[in-house]
Amino acid sequence: MTVADRPARGTRPANRRELILAAATRLFGSRGYERVGISDVAEAVAVVPSALYRHFAGKDELLAAVIGDIADRFAAEIDAQTDPARTLAAAATFTLDHRPIGVLWEREARCLPAGTQDAVRARMRHARRRFILAVQAARPQIPEHQTGLVAAAVLAVLLGPSFHAIDLPRPGYDALLTELANRALTTELPDPPPAGPAAPSGGLQRTTKRERLLGAAVRLFAERTYTRVSMEDVAESVGMSASSVYNHFPNKAAMLVTALERANGYLQVMLDDTLARAQDPIGALHEMLACYGRFALAHPHLLDLLITETHNIPREQAAPLLQAQREYIDEWVHLLRRIHTDLDATRARVVVHAALTVINDLARSPGIRSRPGIDAVLTAVCRRVLAI
Known part of the structure; x- marks a missing residue:
């Protein structure tokens, strides 16, 4: 619903509840729940906030x-x-x-x-x-x-x-x-591999307090959302006092920025390595899919932050990160258009996003990412979506 679609202030349209839902859908989707107030929704439908409470008890209910x-x-x-x-x-x-x-x-x-x-x-x-x-x-x-x-x-x-x-x-x-x-x-999925010995559990972990805090923050931000996790929550999850966290990170935003910059840096380095080894665009995209899939399956919480929490970092730090993400997609688009020469840049970008969203969604589902052979499934579907 656009501003022009709003009912005139002081009128009482019969479909006011539907108008409220439409406005809230747009605002929650574009800004995020935490950044939208009842007053914002009220303004979008040209009423005072108290009028919304006749339909919804509060923002949670809305x-x-x-x-x-x-x-x-x-x-x-x-x-x-x-x-x-x-x-x-x-x-x-x-x-x-x-x-x-x-x-x-x-x-x-x-x-x-x-x-x-x-x-x-x-x-x-x-x-x-x-x-x-x-x-x-x-x-x-x-x-x-x-x-x-x-x-x-x-x-x-x-x-x-x-x-x-x-x-x-x-x-x-x-x-x-x-x-x-x-x-x-219509993708023909590969059969799952035969059952083999269970993968060893455990493994070694980083020992520095800063890295333990960062790992806990990534997990908690992904599970509960960034805005609902406090510095105290992160400290408690690794058995540290809340005051000691500030010896390693000045604030919660610094944790999120560090995590997102680390994820972006990993993807950029893997992209450089893949392009340096590639012999042709198809081979490059095949390997890029495999690399992105491995990253997503191994680091689903970090992936979740890249997708859902970038809007929560300070604007001056978000700008270069978002630019790097756009340029990362640009490389995929460039290669895809070398293969499909009739594909314009905008449509190619939609195709690339479709393939990566398959990996993003399936890798973040615990029940799916734990399936044997899921890496081969992701690769097969994404190759088919990209038509390579």
Whole structure:
């Protein structure tokens, strides 16, 4: 909803609750729950904050309604399809029409209180189950044990636009997103490797207090969100006093910045090494997928921060990090366009983001990343999405 769409102040439109939900969806998706106040939502629908409380008891209830509503509507849209072949097109249109959906499900839902979050996640699980059944109907030959995995990959492609601002004219965007989702759907997944000896548990850990604190902060930020973790929480998790944390980090933001810069540095170095060894663009992209997949599977909490918490670091430090991330994607786009010479830069960027979102989403799911042979599955799906 744009400013021009707002009802005139002092009017009482019959659909005010729907207008509030639409405004909150846009604001929570673009700014993040912690950065949006009831007054911001009220301003977006041209009412005083007290008018919102006639519909929602507070911001938590409003967020729960936003996420639950979009989950219910997604499930209803999927169930409304009578032709399985049309399911992906309908889902693509829905996710583009409701672009914050991925951010709301994967980032903002974590901001809800435990009891409320459980109820909302039940509605999200219902939507995902309906989608899994639709995928099963659209491609019945998928082995039963792979259906959920394929559906997760397809849904990751469809939710990809939620995590970037790239725009294309409609309905061409719908058609491209449908095609990318169909590529994920029709990927022939490799069989899991035969069971072997269990991987050894344990391993050695860093011994310095600074690194122990940083490792704990990364895990806690990913599990609870950055804004809901205090310096005291980090200290307690490693058995240190809260005051001693400040000998290593001046504040919580410094922990987040250090973690994000370290993750970005790792990816940039791996990119340089891969390009230096590559003989052609296809070989380079194959190896880049493998490297990114290994990073994602080995460091899911760090990956989570790159995706969900960059907006929480100070602007002057966020700018160079975001620029580095854009330039990292630029290298993928450049290589992909050397292979697919008819692909313009904007569409190529959408394709690259779709492939990386598959890795991002699946690697952050504990039940998926622990599957034997998941690295080969990620590579197979992403090669198919990139058409390489």
